[in-house]
Amino acid sequence: xxxxxxxxxxxxxxGYALLAVxxxxxxxxxxxxxxxxxxxxxxxxxxxxxxxxxxxLPYGIAVPVALVVVALLGVVxxxxxxxxxxxxxxxxLMLVTLAxxxxxxxGAALLFxxxxxxxxxxxxxxxxxLGAARFTGQDVLIVVLALAFYALTFVVLGRTDLGRMVRGxxxxxxxxQLYGIxxxxxxxxxxxxxxxxxxxxxxxxxxxxxxxxxxGFEEVIITFLVVVLAGVGNLVGGLVVAIGLGLFTAFFGTxxxxxxxxAAAFVVLLAVLVVRPQGLAARR
Amino acid sequence: xSALLDVADLRVRYGHSLAVHGVSLRVGGGExxxxxxxxGAGKSTLVDAVAGWSRGRPTVTGSVVLAGRxxxxxxAHRRAKLGLxxxxxxxGVFDGMTVRENLQVVRPPREAAxxxxxxxxxxxxxxxxxxxxxxxxxxxxxxxRQMVAIGRALRAAPRLLILDEPSVGLAPRLVVxxxxxxxxxxxxxxxxxxxxxxxxxxxxxxxxxxxxxxxRIVASGTAAQMREDTRVAQAYLGGLxx
Numbered sequence: 001x002x003x004x005x006x007x008x009x010x011x012x013x014x015g016y017a018l019l020a021v022x023x024x025x026x027x028x029x030x031x032x033x034x035x036x037x038x039x040x041x042x043x044x045x046x047x048x049x050x051x052x053x054x055x056x057l058p059y060g061i062a063v064p065v066a067l068v069v070v071a072l073l074g075v076v077x078x079x080x081x082x083x084x085x086x087x088x089x090x091x092x093l094m095l096v097t098l099a100x101x102x103x104x105x106x107g108a109a110l111l112f113x114x115x116x117x118x119x120x121x122x123x124x125x126x127x128x129x130l131g132a133a134r135f136t137g138q139d140v141l142i143v144v145l146a147l148a149f150y151a152l153t154f155v156v157l158g159r160t161d162l163g164r165m166v167r168g169x170x171x172x173x174x175x176x177q178l179y180g181i182x183x184x185x186x187x188x189x190x191x192x193x194x195x196x197x198x199x200x201x202x203x204x205x206x207x208x209x210x211x212x213x214x215x216g217f218e219e220v221i222i223t224f225l226v227v228v229l230a231g232v233g234n235l236v237g238g239l240v241v242a243i244g245l246g247l248f249t250a251f252f253g254t255x256x257x258x259x260x261x262x263a264a265a266f267v268v269l270l271a272v273l274v275v276r277p278q279g280l281a282a283r284r
Numbered sequence: 285x286s287a288l289l290d291v292a293d294l295r296v297r298y299g300h301s302l303a304v305h306g307v308s309l310r311v312g313g314g315e316x317x318x319x320x321x322x323x324g325a326g327k328s329t330l331v332d333a334v335a336g337w338s339r340g341r342p343t344v345t346g347s348v349v350l351a352g353r354x355x356x357x358x359x360a361h362r363r364a365k366l367g368l369x370x371x372x373x374x375x376g377v378f379d380g381m382t383v384r385e386n387l388q389v390v391r392p393p394r395e396a397a398x399x400x401x402x403x404x405x406x407x408x409x410x411x412x413x414x415x416x417x418x419x420x421x422x423x424x425x426x427x428x429r430q431m432v433a434i435g436r437a438l439r440a441a442p443r444l445l446i447l448d449e450p451s452v453g454l455a456p457r458l459v460v461x462x463x464x465x466x467x468x469x470x471x472x473x474x475x476x477x478x479x480x481x482x483x484x485x486x487x488x489x490x491x492x493x494x495x496x497x498x499x500r501i502v503a504s505g506t507a508a509q510m511r512e513d514t515r516v517a518q519a520y521l522g523g524l525x526x
Contacts (some may be wrong), residue, residue: 164381164389171378178337178372179390179440180364 003133005254006247011139013246014146015205020223020242021149021235022194028233029157030170030190032085033093036077036101037198038220042213043104044070044199045206046112049119059121063203067196073104074195078188085187086173101216108213121207142204149197150239157235166190218262225269231279287349288313288475289334289368289444294346296326296333296499303329305499306346311444311477316470318478318486318507320520321496327479328373330496331446334477335370336360351397351443367397367443373452373479376433379422383413386421386432392441398474399441406435409465427458434465445469448479463489483520487511495520 019041026032034040044066051062077100078085084092123137157163165186169176173183202211226245230237245265252261272279287310296304304326311317319327333344337360348356355363360370377386384403392400407414410431416424421432430450437445447466451459459482467489470476480486486493493510495503503513510516 161388161391164385167380167385168378168389171380172375174337174360175372175375175378176389177360178335178364178370179436180361180369180393181390182361 001254005250007133007135007139009247009250010243011135011142011208011246012250013243014143015201015208016219016223016226016246017146017239017242018142018149018201018204019198019219020226020230020238021146021153022197023220023223023227024230024233024235024238025153025157025166025190026194027227028235029163029166030187031088031090032187032191033090033097034077034191034194035094035098035220036104037097037194037223038216038218039101039104039108040070040073040195040198040216041202041219042211042216043073043108044202045119045211045215046108046117046202046213047199048203048206049117049211050112052120053117059119059123059207063200066203067199070195070199071192074192075188077195078191082184082187085191086183088173101220105213105216112213114213116210116212118210119203119207124207136208138204138207142208145200145204146239146242149200150235154235162189222262222265225265229269229272229279234279237279286313287311288315288351289477290347290349291334292347292349294330294333294344294348296329297343297345298340303342303499304333307496307499307501309477309494309501309504311475313475314470314473315492316467316476316478316490318480318490318493319496320480320483320486320493323481325496326499327481327496328448329499331370331448331477331479332372335368335446336363337370337372364440365393365397367441368446369437369440369442369444370446371433371437371448371450373448377421377424377429377436379420382418382420383424383428383432384417386436387439390436390439392439397441398443401435401438401441403439406438409438409469410435425458426453427455427462430454430458430462431465434462438469442474444475444477446477446479449481450478451480451482451485459485483516 023037026034047066047069048062051057051065052059081093081096084096121138123141126137128135128137157166165181169181169183169186176183226238226242230241248268249261249265252264289311292308293306294304295302295306307330319330321327332338334348336358347354350366350368355366355368387403387406412428413431413435416428421429424432450462454462463485466476466478478486478490487507487510490507492506494501495516503515505513
């Protein structure tokens, strides 16, 4: 039972991590918010399901299609918000993205229906074992992708011209423009990257359990919690906290009614923020 | 001399308030032109409008022509790519980055209009930054921050560098050091439009100077002419013949 909770917690945590990496870059590096992040996760899952069930295409094709669709949605949303983004008007961004999230949810319910659906991934049928621990190929995919995306993001933000541009634009978008940096384009790139991460999380976590068009809000709040617990912008901390939260949720669900696990996670958040307002993994 | 920068009848309005009243000025190739005036004269508003940059949302009319091309309707980042680079007053560096990252964040445009400076070239211009290369900009002195800001502007390969009050907040010794560096850059062929409240310091390095008062140019001339101008001497140089 403990081993099962451990494996489940790792996969769950890696899924949170994949969803949180976009949030971390948005909030920490670009100082943007997107409360439609959870609905982009939901759309990622549903487009994957739709491509498989409607067109009979394999999972390996459906996932890239979902990423492209959500990237385009990200482009549209960001283009609508360009001025707010350049002014770093966080309150308006919150409201607009929240509204966009509800629009996406309504549109998805209209398009995909209100019934729970299952994404047919061959990796979910692939049972693997390591000693006494049992898991699926899908679990491995989630963990590998989460680690790969964190490593990629860490290197891009810290070591590349693009990463320096993102950090410069985040600190002062107007100043960055004076040196030839197109701040609107940098914001667009960051926003689309975060949207693609959310879609990827939806497409790879989705096969583990039935998906609903009403999902997304809880996921975005949980991953927001991850970002805050880690200390905003702390990538390594984000990964550690996401995995930790996944393990906490899985173990909590093993010993207590799982319905209370989100509430329990928020109790942990409150406790951490009271003791360490700068976040769990922040240096100061 | 054909002008590299030709600003004609520039007006900047914030709502109903006119901050710059039809200013015209030119900067030639390899020339250092200073715009001086008291606090609130409209100097920063003027050069911000020339660079297409503003913290607010002013209405700007008039023309800004760079090397024969009208850039007046272009966004700030497009003007920067064409070689019109502004170092704004006070906040010219990214505090969250090291000196090296501040210099690396700017890449010369593919078709650089001016001389493209590598990070090493910038460190040759400002040797003091070499020993501070790994330091976070939030830990730098005012003079060092100004050097980073100018150095980063050089990385953008400017044809015309606009410097807004580079001496503000600096100790007198550092003012001389920074302005000497700027003059050296001009002697190497760069064109500079320098905004200075410190008229005496501006006259030390400028080829020509415009005096701005309440958004209007009230006196113009070569540095030598302006030193002899009684209005300038009385108002800014502490008496006649200073």
